[in-house]
Amino acid sequence: MVLIIAGALLGAVLGLRFTLFALVPVMFGALVLVVANAIVSGVGFVQLTFTMIMIALAIQFGYVVGNVMRMIVAPVGGRNHRKASMPHSVEMPGSV
Secondary structure (H helix, E strand, O other): HHHHHHHHHHOOOOHHHOHHHHHHHHHHHHHHHHHHHHHHHHHHHHHHHHHHHHHHHHHHHHHHHHHHHHHHHHHHHOHHHHHHHHHOOOOOOOOO
């Protein structure tokens, strides 16, 4: 259960910051960790398969949630951000 929650949070962070191509190596790494955990714990094949599917789905679900959050938050906060922070040059009368 902890791995599934961590996978969803990791997917949300990926969805906020990275493109879809970042999802592939992260999912591969997560599945390798799940297999290593299963070998150490001595769980059966059925439980290992179920855990791998749940981790993959949790990461993908988190990625979709992160993308939706980015689409909602970015237009609100980033609309005039650059215009307000860019300095403008002003010429002083009589200066060379």
